[in-house]
Amino acid sequence: MKILIADDSRVMRQIVTRTLRQAGFGDHDLVEAADGKEALDMATAEKPDLVISDWNMPEMSGVEVLRTLRAGGNDVKFGFVTSECTPEMQHQATAAGAAFFIVKPFTAERFDEVFSPILG
Amino acid sequence: MSTDVVVSENDLAEMAEQVWLSYLDPEGVHPLIPTGDHAQPSEVHSSVSITGSWTGHVVYASSTTAARKAAAAFLAMEPEEVSQEDVSDVLGELANIVGGNVKALVPSGALLSLPQVVLAPESATKYPNADRISGLYGRWEGEPVSISVWQSRNDLNKEETA
Numbered sequence: 001m002k003i004l005i006a007d008d009s010r011v012m013r014q015i016v017t018r019t020l021r022q023a024g025f026g027d028h029d030l031v032e033a034a035d036g037k038e039a040l041d042m043a044t045a046e047k048p049d050l051v052i053s054d055w056n057m058p059e060m061s062g063v064e065v066l067r068t069l070r071a072g073g074n075d076v077k078f079g080f081v082t083s084e085c086t087p088e089m090q091h092q093a094t095a096a097g098a099a100f101f102i103v104k105p106f107t108a109e110r111f112d113e114v115f116s117p118i119l120g
Numbered sequence: 121m122s123t124d125v126v127v128s129e130n131d132l133a134e135m136a137e138q139v140w141l142s143y144l145d146p147e148g149v150h151p152l153i154p155t156g157d158h159a160q161p162s163e164v165h166s167s168v169s170i171t172g173s174w175t176g177h178v179v180y181a182s183s184t185t186a187a188r189k190a191a192a193a194f195l196a197m198e199p200e201e202v203s204q205e206d207v208s209d210v211l212g213e214l215a216n217i218v219g220g221n222v223k224a225l226v227p228s229g230a231l232l233s234l235p236q237v238v239l240a241p242e243s244a245t246k247y248p249n250a251d252r253i254s255g256l257y258g259r260w261e262g263e264p265v266s267i268s269v270w271q272s273r274n275d276l277n278k279e280e281t282a
Contacts, residue, residue: 008234009216011194011209015143018196056216056232083220088228104217105142 001119002029004048006039006065007081008057012104016052016081022108025119036060043069043076050118055082055089063089066096077118081106125253126174127225127269129154132256135221136267139214144193144260152265154258162264163187165242166211168219169233174226175272176250178219180211181242186263187211208237218267242266249273 003020007013013032020026031046033039037059043051053062060068066078079100080093090101100114136152145151162181169177182190184207191202191210212235223232238245247270255268 009209009213011191011206012213014195056220056234058234083217084232085220085224086228104220105139107142 001049002031002046004031004033004039004042004046004051004053006033006036006042006051006057006062007054008035009054010034012054012081019106019108019111020115023111023115025111025115028119036062036065040065040068043074043078044072048076051076051078052081053078055080055084063092063096063098066093066098070097079114126271127222127254129254129256131222131225132218132254132267132269135218136256136258138221139217140260144190150261152256152258152260154256157257157264158255160257160264160266162242162266164207164211164237164239165245166215166235166237167245168215168235170219170223170226170230171233172231173229175275176253177247177270178215178222179242179245179268179270180215180218180266181268182211182260182265183263186260186265189261189263190214204239208239211235212237222269251276 005013005016017030031042033042036057039053040060055062062080077099079098081102083104085103093101102110102114140151141148163184164187165179165181167177167179187207188199188202191206192199194210195206215235219232223230250270250272252268253271255266257266
């Protein structure tokens with residue numbers, strides 16, 4: 001499967017990559033986007049099977065990316081890895097069609113719990 | 121005046137513990153040891169602002185050595201291998217993680233900014249019209265690290281008159 005990791009922090013993209021590997025999902029094809037606009041472009045051009053996105057990014061927020069994708073008929077599996085975890089944001093994420101919501105800091109166990117049903 | 125501090129030192133200590141166990145000290149052998157030394161020096165710092173229902177700043181500050189160690193731990197590298205860009209990125213992410221967790225404790229309807237990183241002591245940045253309402257000051261393997269929360273005086277005045 002192809003996984004798009006969208007986060008404006010290069011370090012956090014590396015940590016998501018490493019945590020995916022630690023959770024046993026290291027053999028998937030990973031691509032990265034460094035802001036919301038790039039995430040939107042790559043979600044369209046690269047046709048990933050899964051998008052793991054930060055919430056708070058320059059150019060476009062993660063939820064704006066998700067809403068734009070859904071409005072354009074793109075139903076790629078999409079979820080958030082974010083330091084923000086208020087009920088209102090979780091509600092916004094769910095309403096926009098997010099499949100998961102992972103709060104930073106996170107562990108490999110949390111990745112395993114969330115991604116096992118998705119990645120198998 | 122309101123006696124409820126929206127984010128206490130204990131709240132910050134719990135957040136720090138999660139960050140250390142997740143990224144900086146997964147083995148649980150080098151935790152952040154609180155010292156309560158508000159005057160401890162820093163050499164670098166990062167911050168995020170929260171605006172809306174609650175207005176203020178969350179600041180992460182440390183020595184350069186602690187920042188390099190944090191970057192090395194995040195990136196699974198040796199401290200001497202990390203670049204200044206790595207250090208800046210990690211400092212920003214630390215402020216973002218703690219800030220996001222602080223935001224969860226304030227009334228709903230607040231927005232979190234992108235992080236700002238300053239490779240200079242915390243004293244180089246002033247937060248006009250804001251007071252420090254809580255702080256966690258400690259040592260990580262002997263190096264100073266702190267997390268502090270600053271609240272807008274306008275917010276505090278509102279609480280006083282409420």
